[in-house]
Amino acid sequence: MDSVTNILLSALVFSPLLAIIILAFVPNHQGGAIKQIGIYGTLLPLILALWMFGSFNYNATALQFVEKHDWISIPIGLAQTGAVFTFDINYELGVDGISMPLILLTAIIATLAAVASWQLKKRQKEYFILFHVLLMGMLGVFAADNLFLFFIFFEMTLVPTFFLIGIWGYGEREHAANKFLLYNGIGSGIMLLAFIVIFIVLRTMNIEQIATILSTPEHPAAAALSPAFRYGLFLALFIAFAIKLPVFPFHTWMLKVHVQAPPSIVMIHSGILLKMGAYGLLRMGIGFFPEQAYSFSTWLAVLGIINVLYGAVLAFVQKDLKMVLAYSSISHMGIVLLGFASMNSIGFQGAMFQVVSHGFISALLFFLIGVIWDRTQTSQIDELGGLAKSMPFVSGILLAGAMASLGLPGMSGFISEFFAFLGLFGRMPILAAIGAIGIVLTAVYLLRAILRTTFGQTPGRFEGLADAQPMEVIPMVVLLGCIILIGVYPAVLGNPMQQALKTIVPIVTGIGG
């Protein structure tokens, strides 16, 4: 058993390779077989992730399923002295209570997104190969315990996503793909810069070690870092992940992607890729530089409020259902920032709950838009209407998803927003109060959009539409199930997270007093 758990994490991260290899040998024209392999291929990571989640020890604070191998060691000459040091870049994986739920989220959403691709018409083989490369990158990002490895997996998500948007997207897909590439390229560049500076100063790339060294003022390397320098590094990391999240001025690329990418990829993008930004911000930004994050927290709150309100107000005036949800994502990511800004364990928990919860909710909503698009060839709110008559099941799920998104108690959205605001009220009551307006606005814009599409007059051409088919029911039910599960039994997420957050929070609260 021990030998299995020793390599379980690597097996999980690289498990999509199996599907890639099989797919490579299937002839192009066998679309049906390709789809089946593509969909069943995602089950392997899912099973492994569930197994890991099952054998995950909630009470341990340390990383679990740790793997460490020597990989690259390169000598580097340093400034001034010219002395040479050998830098070791190791292959290091490990999960804790923060990354474990995200890995499970990734595996679940990937499987459902693969199911959502079952109607794909063109170039199925390439699609599913790229899909699995993307999956590997995402799993790796959350499993990496080494900055270099994290960066490599981070980049590994970049290239397949570029193709997936650019080839299988809607009308302006290439433009969206380019924008995605350039914005994220800049983000990765800044991230790499910060990582290497940290590496050179601390001479390690192990994420855990870095956090430990930085929080030990007696450590010579930590002492060499002036507060201003740390602040610079924190800001660099913040910007890098803010582009991914996305935070207000850096968000334009994400709107394009949400509108132009195929539904299954938007599920992944909105459900997981954006979450890498939140994860990085917590793990590296706040985890490495808690003091700087603490003094920056007012700004975090302000940016969060801008995101919440800006997203909500613009979502209200959109004519395209996709744009409503895209702005809604911006608004909801603002709540993640608000949770981080609270700098206490309740707020952090709220932020991480929001990350997981929004992953499920946005995946569900974008999946539904894909289903509607398949039948109506439009996502314009004006053109839709009265879908409840012809597609009662889809409309019902859509309404349920919207309810979850606007924070109805009993669903995951409520728990996460509640925690995030509860945390923030403890520290910045005024800002929290302003931010809470966003919750009201969310209800307004979502209900407006959903009611207009599902109720009212049914246009003649939409009368005979088929309701959801079995293949479409699966993702809807599973996603809604997850949303409700977290809503009624939050401990399923809370338990693993609590221990891990405890390792970050005391440092933060220690500074805040």
Added chain:
Amino acid sequence: MDVKDIFSYNWSYLLPEFIILGFATVLSLLDLFAGKRLGKQVIGWLSLLGVVLAAVFVFVNVNTLDKPYSYMADMIRIDNYGNAFKLLFLAGTAFALLLSLSYLKQREVEHTGEYYYLLLTGLLGAMVMASSADLITLFVGLELLSLSSYVLVGLRKKSLQSNESAFKYVVSGSIATAVTLFGMSYVYGLTGTTHVYEISTKLAEAGMAGYQFLVYVSFAFLAVGLAFKISAAPNHMWAPDVYQGAPTPVTAFLAVVSKAAGFALLFRLLLISFFNVTDGSSRFFFDHGSLYLGLMAAASMIIGNTMALRQTNVKRMMAYSGIAQAGYLLVPFVPPTTLFFSEVIFYLFGYLLVSFGAFAVIMVVSREQGTEDLKGFAGLYHRSPSLAIAMSIFLLSLAGIPITAGFFGKFYLFMSALAQENYWLSAIMIITSVVSYYYYFGIIRQMYMRPGSSEASLYVPKGIWTFILVMAVATVFFGAFPGLVTDYIQAHFNPSFDFGNMLPPSFR
């Protein structure tokens, strides 16, 4: 020096050069007297044999050399620095020959015999540039390489483009050579010697005596002149025109071998002659002079990567990309550390694989399409998936995206620049790299997302296909396990072995 002295040298260390010289001579005679009967392919294969033999003896030298070996007061100097570069040159020329064997079947070049042995003489020039410590022989090597390249560029005699390129190359190349020579004359004027190691001490004396300004002037001319060979700013303008007109294998030869040779010469001069110059209190050139290189690097990265955005001809685009790569390669010299060598050699190694791979694909595609326009790549994925995937790997590597040799090379340079606290250059490097995504992915867009002129599968000759495959696999393999190369470099090519106390103190 009399004959006895000459025979007293151990000439075995020079075997690689002799082999190349011998093959070039014999093949030119063979071509003259028996060219028709032999068939041109035979000369190509024989040239390849020569290059491989020479490479074997370079490896022997690497393993047997216990200290740098000097011929005739360092007119030729065999050391590890030179050997490392020579291996790159030999590999590059071997690749160029392999490409040529396929390229020349299209009969556009009439003088195939000349073609092969001129590649060999060009190679010989490059090898001399890497293994000499005397301005005279260095210059002879430079000229040998240049003259061979001028002819090679113009070998497509009936192509107007090729003729124009060759003419431009000769004119601008001659000017650059003249500037280099002018710079050397300043060095000679200041020191009274052409021996690189003596220049080092004499320049130091000149620096002490208050001639700092002239030291800078001489360096400025040398740097500008040599910038031509490495196609770095401010002397980069020739590259797009020449790359475009030259036969594709020759373009690849220029992009890799000729460029690396320029670096070999530039770095040796800098390292030995200039970085030791003092004005009594500090080594002022080491402290300030590298700023010039930094500016050259920054300008090359910016110009190369932004101009490439506007290109529609794929070879011109690669030329601008090459200018940017030259900029990256100058970064570890600002200021240099002991490890500049592993960084540069690893980067060049990755660049070698990727450039030849990319040019091989370009050759196949442009031959079939009859155009070198970017649009020729449209729909390539549907016509030949393997070719498109390989090309994507090369482009990702050039753009510096993991897991490729190009990524690690850039990562290494970048890391070293940050370790030197050279933040401004690192920032430029990162920003221009992201800019470069746009045009590298431009080709990828064409290959995967645009409909091609036809859907018929593209014929790729077996030999070329294998070549491209090997390059692509190697690019990924050495991207995942770069340690294999860096360890080898560390173990066998240590600059302090070659230069000892000639190196600036912080280097040893």
